[in-house]
Amino acid sequence: MNSLEGQFLVAMPDMEDERFAESVILVVGHGAEGAMGLVVNHELANLTFADIIDELDLGDPDAVIRLPDSIRQRAVMRGGPVEKGRGFVLHSGDYHSGNTYKVTEEVGLTATLDVLKAMAFGPAPKRSLFALGCCGWSAGQLESEITANGWLTVPFNRELIFDVPVEDRYDHALASLHITRATLSSEAGHG
Numbered sequence: 001m002n003s004l005e006g007q008f009l010v011a012m013p014d015m016e017d018e019r020f021a022e023s024v025i026l027v028v029g030h031g032a033e034g035a036m037g038l039v040v041n042h043e044l045a046n047l048t049f050a051d052i053i054d055e056l057d058l059g060d061p062d063a064v065i066r067l068p069d070s071i072r073q074r075a076v077m078r079g080g081p082v083e084k085g086r087g088f089v090l091h092s093g094d095y096h097s098g099n100t101y102k103v104t105e106e107v108g109l110t111a112t113l114d115v116l117k118a119m120a121f122g123p124a125p126k127r128s129l130f131a132l133g134c135c136g137w138s139a140g141q142l143e144s145e146i147t148a149n150g151w152l153t154v155p156f157n158r159e160l161i162f163d164v165p166v167e168d169r170y171d172h173a174l175a176s177l178h179i180t181r182a183t184l185s186s187e188a189g190h191g
Contacts, residue, residue, distance in 0.1 A: 024154075032139060041077075090128065107158060154173045
């Protein structure tokens with residue numbers, strides 16, 4: 001199977017693992033050793049970006065309080081069940097640190113504190129999504145799950161990450177394949 005890096009996985013309706021029900025996952029790495037991805041459509045309840053900044057003590061508490069609500073109240077995504085305490089930031093290509101991994105020409109992944117500071121206090125990437133945790137598959141596991149009709153693959157679309165409202169991302173991903181929940185069958189074929 002060709003690398004799925006930079007593509008989306010969309011959970012089929014009968015996904016047996018409830019942690020991934022109705023998930024849209026951006027595959028950020030895929031090779032012979034396995035795969036890694038981030039769920040981009042499930043928010044963590046009762047947790048905001050300001051809570052993370054406070055908890056990590058990344059800035060003067062007074063400066064954190066003065067942050068605009070658009071930054072303070074940003075959602076924190078549930079990136080996946082692996083490394084749930086680790087933060088990952090998907091961001092536009094205008095931000096780059098020595099620790100940024102280029103997922104596509106338009107999106108990078110940075111998992112160090114410097115990007116969180118930049119998001120809060122500048123210079124920030126134009127677009128970003130912060131997630132706690134990630135998804136991981138061992139060698140051959142993701143390919144087996146796709147063959148067993150656990151996932152649909154959807155081509156990369158930057159808008160799906162940054163512009164489509166979180167609650168609409170699953171349906172939007174399906175629509176990009178010209179299907180809806182109603183027409184989606186668990187008997188989809190992979191050839």
